[in-house]
Amino acid sequence: DAMVIQNPRYQVTQFGKPVTLSCSQTLNHNVMYWYQQKSSQAPKLLFHYYDKDFNNEADTPDNFQSRRPNTSFCFLDIRSPGLGDAAMYLCATSIIPRKTYTDTQYFGPGTRLTVL
Amino acid sequence: KQEVTQIPAALSVPEGENLVLNCSFTDSAIYNLQWFRQDPGKGLTSLLLIQSSQREQTSGRLNASLDKSSGRSTLYIAASQPGDSATYLCAVSPFKAAGNKLTFGGGTRVLVKP
Numbered sequence: 001d002a003m004v005i006q007n008p009r010y011q012v013t014q015f016g017k018p019v020t021l022s023c024s025q026t027l028n029h030n031v032m033y034w035y036q037q038k039s040s041q042a043p044k045l046l047f048h049y050y051d052k053d054f055n056n057e058a059d060t061p062d063n064f065q066s067r068r069p070n071t072s073f074c075f076l077d078i079r080s081p082g083l084g085d086a087a088m089y090l091c092a093t094s095i096i097p098r099k100t101y102t103d104t105q106y107f108g109p110g111t112r113l114t115v116l
Numbered sequence: 117k118q119e120v121t122q123i124p125a126a127l128s129v130p131e132g133e134n135l136v137l138n139c140s141f142t143d144s145a146i147y148n149l150q151w152f153r154q155d156p157g158k159g160l161t162s163l164l165l166i167q168s169s170q171r172e173q174t175s176g177r178l179n180a181s182l183d184k185s186s187g188r189s190t191l192y193i194a195a196s197q198p199g200d201s202a203t204y205l206c207a208v209s210p211f212k213a214a215g216n217k218l219t220f221g222g223g224t225r226v227l228v229k230p
Contacts, residue, residue, distance in 0.1 A: 006159075042120075042205065042220035043160070090159055104150065105218065107160040 003027070004108035006091050012114045013081050021076040021111045023091030032074040033105065034066060035090040043090055049074060050096070078113075086115045118143045120208055122221035130229050135193035137224050139206035144184050146208045150218065151180050151191050154203045163204075164191070196228045 004025045013019040023032065030051050035043040047056045049068045063085070065077040078085055089112075092105040119142045129135060139149070148167050152160040164173045164180045166189070172181045177194040193200055203225045207218040 004159075040222075042222050043218075044220075045217055048217070088157075092160075104162045104165050106162065107152075109159040110157075112157070 004091055004093055004106055006089075006108040006111050008111060009109060010112050010114070012116065013078075014116050015083065016080045019078050019081055019113065021078075021089050021091075021113070023074045023076070023108055024072050025091075025093045025106075025108075026072070027093055027095070027106060028071065029093035029095045029106070030071070031094040031096050032068060033092040033094070034064075034074070034076050035092065037088045037090055037110070039087075046076070081113070081115045083115050086113055088112050118146075118208060118210060118219045120206060120219050120221035122204075122206060122224050124224060125222065126225040126227075128227040128229065129196055131196060131198060133196055133228075135191075135196050135200065135226060135228075137191040137193075137204050137206075137226070139189040139191070139221055141187045141189075141208050141219075143210070144187050146184065146210060148209050149180075149182055149189050150207050150209070151178075151189075152205045152207065154205060154223070156203075160205065196226075198228050198230050201226055201228050 007022045033048040034046045037043040045057055046060045047066055063079050068074045088110045090110045091108040094103050094105045121140045146168055150165045151163045153163055154160050166173045166182045179192045182189045203223045205220050205223040207220040
């Protein structure tokens, strides 16, 4: 089945130790998103790729970076995780043929990040 | 800045009762509104998407209405079942925004008791 896959499902890292979260999709969607969801809060968009174009949200800390080497894969890098970065990280995809057209976003199962 | 609110934050009903979940948004210039379901510790599953030109969407026991002028949407779940227990989130997409950026509400946590 076509889907959005996130690895690992659970990640434990130490304070200040860089960590990379992975997202892959078999939907061939051109847009990929990363959201941060803290406990009992709404998901918050960090950034998204429209094709190869990277779009950062204004309030996303510089500590968060992303890479999209090809259509199928997208990575979230946290350069120096702090205790406040512990959260569920959700990857989503969407197919948007024109920049003014919107469609359903398909979410992966998420990666739960713990910072010790 | 768009703000999305879902009240109540939590809801408990006996099995078989109809569920009514509310979502309100401050900026009516939206392109669409989506309802999602989230099970504990899991990702989001899209339930319904309503375009701004539509008044409602239906899928099985689910019906979502949209009143853009008043900034409200309602999700109805008929004849609730224990398997409907989850958190339900609504999210809006701004008009003509590149990349379909969603703003989420805080969610309503639903418990359906057998």
